[in-house]
Amino acid sequence: MNKILIVAEHDGHNLNAAIAKCVSCARAIESAHVTIAVFAADPTAVAAQAANIAGVDTVVTVAHAANAHALAATLAPQVAELAGGYSHVFGPSTTFGKDLMPRVAALLGAPQLSDVMAVESATRFRRPIYAGNAIVTVEVAAGTQLVATVRVASFEAAKAAAAAAPISAATLKAELPTHTRFVSISAARSDRPDLQTATRVISGGRAFGSAENFQLLYALADKMGAAVGASRAAVDAGYAASDMQVGQTGKIVAPELYMAFGISGAIQHLTGIKDARTIVAINKDAEAPIFEVADYGLVGDLFQIVPELERLIAAGK
Amino acid sequence: MKRILVAIKRVVDYNVRVRVKPDGTGVITDGVKMSINPFDEIALEEALRIKEKGLAEEVVAVSIGPADCQQQLRTALAMGADRAIHVQTDAVIEPLSAARIFKSLIDREQPLLAILGKQAIDDDCNQTGQMLAALWGRPQATFASKVEVGATSATVTREVDAGLETIEIDLPAVITTDLRLNEPRYVKLPDIMKAKKKPLDTLDPAALGVTPAEQLRALKFEPPAQRSKGVMVKDAQELVAALRSKGLV
Ligand SMILES: Cc1cc2nc3c(=O)[nH]c(=O)nc-3n(C[C@H](O)[C@H](O)[C@H](O)COP(=O)(O)OP(=O)(O)OC[C@H]3O[C@@H](n4cnc5c(N)ncnc54)[C@H](O)[C@@H]3O)c2cc1C
């Protein structure tokens, strides 16, 4: 049997949607026994959500005041202690998982695979390297405990369970450090869908020229029920917030529809959108590399096209 | 001495369109331009700025890998690093081995900070800094977009999925850099000349007590699945009609 421990990402109230995708990845391993671990100040609500994912065998909770905020330095020794006896320890390939899992791996002395995109067996996986320009198949020796982050764009979310999995509470001995302290988080509150789970994403690039112009995109997004993303150039220039960056070093998205406005299509951007079902590119340069991956391309000025799309889409509703 | 250790990885330049070898044994690196990993350039720039503010006295650049890594270390010295350490090896260095090597150097150098890139753009692992912090038993502030160093602690703003998170960490600590932390300086010609005289020590991993383990065996490399080329539409109306027919808007 392969015993797989998945570390839950949550905000204290809601389980992150990435976890149901980690469950699908874990289930792709033969004879898997899947446990979700919830570390929180009060894990009750999140644990109940975790128990309701199909394919989850058990949920373990660790309640501790120090777990009110997800700090890798505080969580890692707890995850490492709990991980004894598990063959695989998984986390999502979000900033939460990227921060935490390598710290866990080092405490366990285990190797880590980042961004697992496919499971071939319990010891053999595929992952992207070089900004997605190559896919490597990697094998670990049987019996080696493995830590991994799951590339969420590569897996469908597991469905809701018919019956909830059992939940048990664990008490750990790990000594928790005080050298790392949470101060604050400034999250741009928005009613728009989340980039990583939205079915439609529309992104803007350097071409917008200012944060004010970028508002054009929000107006269209609201008509479409879409999330808004940005290229690195647009974020660097201050037109969009850093959490909107799509690409190799930003967020990987996998919507039904991805529309790129005034984005040239650098490889670092493309690697973040390859899993989109349909890609649309709007660019005034007919030679822009983004057109090589677009299902629909439109050559033109975005300052004309964005308002026109907004009008056409609103009219059709 | 208040010292900052900076990691400098030699990688295929970010402008190169990397291709897989036809036999699937790796990617083509012969005759390809190599550079300092972009995140490591940002790491070095941050270390230099901290030193220029009088908050550190020495910046040491470290690279692990084959003999050619010295090119990138010379560039780091030209940017302003005071000295360099080259841990020379032709072995495959997985993040955990790299972290063990850095930990061993930390035991020798006793730095205030170790600054690494958040991710190497070749293996895209995003692991080494966090592993180093674990082995060292010290704080980690990953994906940093702002760093303020105080006497015994630092305040770091981090780029996370939800927005910007601020944490406080006691020193010494590990920081990994994100793209928005700073814009690295350009190297000037006279500095390249001066860099030739700066100390560059070479060690091998065994001297640091580390035997690089190969726990992850790469079996084969493949190009990614290609998307088939789509169609061009002539205007917004045609685009909306096409998307509507697929139920996308
Ligand atoms: C280490 C590293 C990591 C990176 N990570 C990422 C990442 O995660 N995500 C990312 O996006 N980038 C990333 N980049 C940056 C990437 O290489 C590109 O520089 C960036 O994606 C370019 O952004 P852009 O397409 O908005 O700008 P540009 O390349 O400047 O393109 C602007 C486009 O807009 C078009 N245009 C101009 N005016 C109009 C108009 N009026 N109407 C329509 N079209 C117009 C132009 O024809 C052009 O194609 C990274 C780079 C490095 C070195």
Ligand SMILES: Nc1ncnc2c1ncn2[C@@H]1O[C@H](COP(=O)(O)O)[C@@H](O)[C@H]1O
């Ligand atoms: N061989 C190496 N030489 C120098 N620095 C390295 C090496 N490997 C990893 N690093 C550092 O660790 C960071 C993250 O690398 P990785 O975990 O491989 O994505 C890099 O940006 C470097 O700062």
